[in-house]
Amino acid sequence: MFNSLADALPHFRNTNSGQFFLMAGPCVIEGEEMALRIAERVKHITDKLQIPYIFKGSYRKANRSRLDSFTGIGDETALRILQKVSKEIGVPTVTDIHETGEAAFAADYVDVLQIPAFLCRQTDLLIAAAKTGKVVNIKKGQFLSGEAMKFAVDKVKQSGNEHVILTDRGNSFGYSDLVVDFRNLPEMQSFGVPVVMDVTHSLQRPNQASGVTGGQPALIETIAKAAIAVGADGLFIETHPTPATAKSDGANMLPLDQLERLLIKLTNIRQALQDTGSVKDLGVAGL
Incomplete structure (x- = not known):
C-alpha cells in the first residue's frame, strides 16, 4: 500500500497529456492469484499507453439479490490481498465500503x-x-441527477x-434497465472534482426474475467511447479473465483479453480531442 495520500495522487494525475485514468479489476476479490494476475496484466497495458491506473476489487459484496449469492472470501483476507496488489504491482487500490465501521478498517489497506x-x-x-483522509470515490445513485x-x-x-471523485453509473429506467445521461458528466465536473464513467455497471440489467443481475457487455465500447468524447476524467471498468465464471457481475464484465484493444481506441479518441482543442484542462486537478 502507498505510504501516504501524496504517494498515491500522482497515479490519478497526468496533466501533461490530459490522459484519462482507469479504475479496473474484478468485481470482487476471488483469490490472491487471480487478483495479482489481473492487476499485473492491466498495469502492463496502462504503462504502455501511459494511463494512470488504480486497481479495483471489492473485499466484500453487500448488495446481493439473493441470500445464496457470493459475498467474498473473508474481509481481512481480501483486504490483505488488495494490500499485496498495491505493494507488488505498484498501483493504488480502491474498494467499496457499506457501513461507517468499515471506513477506518478498510483505510488501513x-x-x-x-x-x-x-x-x-x-x-x-x-x-x-x-x-x-483517503480519497473518497462516490458513485452517483441510479435515482439521482448529476446536479x-x-x-x-x-x-x-x-x-x-x-479529495473527492464522483462516478456515474447510469440512471434507473423502468424496473430492469439503466440508461446513461452524459449530461451528468460535465454537470458533476462543475463541482471541481474528477468525474469517472463506470462503463460496466452502467450496462447492468438489474432485477431479473432469476435474482442474478444481467448485462449488455456488447455495449461496453460504445459507452466508453462516448464518455471519453464527452471529457470524462476517468473510466471504471470491471474485467475478468473469464467473465462467465466470475463470482459476481460476470454478465456485464469486459473479458481481460479485450481490454488493451479498447484502451488503444480510447487513447486515440482522447488524443484526437486534444489535438483539435475540444478537450481542455483534463486530468484530475480536483484532487
Missing part, C-alpha cells in the same frame, strides 16, 4: 474508499470515509477532506 451508488446519500458513511451529487461532495469536503 487501500488508497481509495468507494461509496456504493445506493449509499451515496448516507451522511454518516460519507463523513466516516472523509475522516480517514444532486453536489451535496454528497459537500459532505465530504465539509468534513475536512478535499
Whole structure:
C-alpha cells in the first residue's frame, strides 16, 4: 500500500497529456492469484499507453439479490490481498465500503474508499470515509441527477477532506434497465472534482426474475467511447479473465483479453480531442 495520500495522487494525475485514468479489476476479490494476475496484466497495458491506473476489487459484496449469492472470501483476507496488489504491482487500490465501521478498517489497506451508488446519500458513511483522509470515490445513485451529487461532495469536503471523485453509473429506467445521461458528466465536473464513467455497471440489467443481475457487455465500447468524447476524467471498468465464471457481475464484465484493444481506441479518441482543442484542462486537478 502507498505510504501516504501524496504517494498515491500522482497515479490519478497526468496533466501533461490530459490522459484519462482507469479504475479496473474484478468485481470482487476471488483469490490472491487471480487478483495479482489481473492487476499485473492491466498495469502492463496502462504503462504502455501511459494511463494512470488504480486497481479495483471489492473485499466484500453487500448488495446481493439473493441470500445464496457470493459475498467474498473473508474481509481481512481480501483486504490483505488488495494490500499485496498495491505493494507488488505498484498501483493504488480502491474498494467499496457499506457501513461507517468499515471506513477506518478498510483505510488501513487501500488508497481509495468507494461509496456504493445506493449509499451515496448516507451522511454518516460519507463523513466516516472523509475522516480517514483517503480519497473518497462516490458513485452517483441510479435515482439521482448529476446536479444532486453536489451535496454528497459537500459532505465530504465539509468534513475536512478535499479529495473527492464522483462516478456515474447510469440512471434507473423502468424496473430492469439503466440508461446513461452524459449530461451528468460535465454537470458533476462543475463541482471541481474528477468525474469517472463506470462503463460496466452502467450496462447492468438489474432485477431479473432469476435474482442474478444481467448485462449488455456488447455495449461496453460504445459507452466508453462516448464518455471519453464527452471529457470524462476517468473510466471504471470491471474485467475478468473469464467473465462467465466470475463470482459476481460476470454478465456485464469486459473479458481481460479485450481490454488493451479498447484502451488503444480510447487513447486515440482522447488524443484526437486534444489535438483539435475540444478537450481542455483534463486530468484530475480536483484532487
